Amino acid sequence: MTTIDLRSRLAGRVALVTAAGQGIGRAVAERLAGEGAEVHACDLNPASMAQTPFASARVVDACDAAAVADWMAPFARIDILVHAVGYVHQGSIEETSPQEWRRSLGITLDSAYVVLGAAVPRMKAWGGSVITIASVASSIKGFPRRAAYGAAKGGVIGLTKACAADYIAQGLRFNAVCPGTVDTPSLRDRITELAQVLGSLEAAEKAFLDRQPSGRLGTTQEIAGICAFLASDDGRFVTGQAINVDGGITI
Numbered sequence: 001m002t003t004i005d006l007r008s009r010l011a012g013r014v015a016l017v018t019a020a021g022q023g024i025g026r027a028v029a030e031r032l033a034g035e036g037a038e039v040h041a042c043d044l045n046p047a048s049m050a051q052t053p054f055a056s057a058r059v060v061d062a063c064d065a066a067a068v069a070d071w072m073a074p075f076a077r078i079d080i081l082v083h084a085v086g087y088v089h090q091g092s093i094e095e096t097s098p099q100e101w102r103r104s105l106g107i108t109l110d111s112a113y114v115v116l117g118a119a120v121p122r123m124k125a126w127g128g129s130v131i132t133i134a135s136v137a138s139s140i141k142g143f144p145r146r147a148a149y150g151a152a153k154g155g156v157i158g159l160t161k162a163c164a165a166d167y168i169a170q171g172l173r174f175n176a177v178c179p180g181t182v183d184t185p186s187l188r189d190r191i192t193e194l195a196q197v198l199g200s201l202e203a204a205e206k207a208f209l210d211r212q213p214s215g216r217l218g219t220t221q222e223i224a225g226i227c228a229f230l231a232s233d234d235g236r237f238v239t240g241q242a243i244n245v246d247g248g249i250t251i
């Protein structure tokens, strides 16, 4: 019988995580570090990067190609990349201005192009694992008032699959993790925003919970666990997948 010690499953691996200041990105960074990876975190929010348990933490705007190149410059070799940056605009196509559309695609999809594009040259000689945090609100399922977000996350899934096809021969794997509704600071902001439309916080909370057949929100740790699996050799036969971690939304 083979015994796997999760505290060392990722030992010796260099892992870069974007949006690691809070929420899903933070939980993923902590989980990878907990499994022995050398984690280098970045986030746009300086306060979130001031004191971290990681090997390094930098303030980086993942949409800024020069800033991302500067962040990655010290790493000749990257084994794991998790790109968790995303922005949820709430609105139907009629409620989405050209500016909001551009902002949504800019933060969510353009950042994936910038970050994955910068990392691939530092990964393809050795193979490794790239994980994008997409969403079930994407090409997987339509949700009300998610026109720009759904389009952007569908793009993230498409980019992830295209990269998986391009680099499979080099042993470089790309997978998209597609969460359902996960309790994070930004979800709490969206509940507050929706409360203004629906008239009460209770109604807004109920609207988000009603999307979840599981009857509860997901936790950031539940997303981090699947990312650690995909980052590890346990996931080495998995590539080009969009993996729903959604509490039953897509049953």
Ligand SMILES: NC(=O)c1ccc[n+]([C@@H]2O[C@H](COP(=O)([O-])OP(=O)(O)OC[C@H]3O[C@@H](n4cnc5c(N)ncnc54)[C@H](O)[C@@H]3O)[C@@H](O)[C@H]2O)c1
Pocket: 018, 019, 020, 021, 022, 023, 024, 025, 042, 043, 044, 045, 048, 060, 061, 062, 063, 084, 085, 086, 087, 088, 107, 111, 133, 134, 135, 136, 178, 179, 180, 181, 182, 183, 184, 185, 186, 187
């Ligand atoms: N929470 C959910 O229910 C849910 C569901 C599906 C998918 N997701 C996706 O998971 C990811 C993380 O979501 P979350 O809810 O944990 O978000 P969050 O808002 O709680 O955290 C996002 C973090 O990203 C950082 N960030 C924002 N723009 C950035 C940029 N340009 N460069 C670097 N960092 C930046 C923020 O400072 C923040 O620390 C996002 O891509 C989101 O779309 C979340």
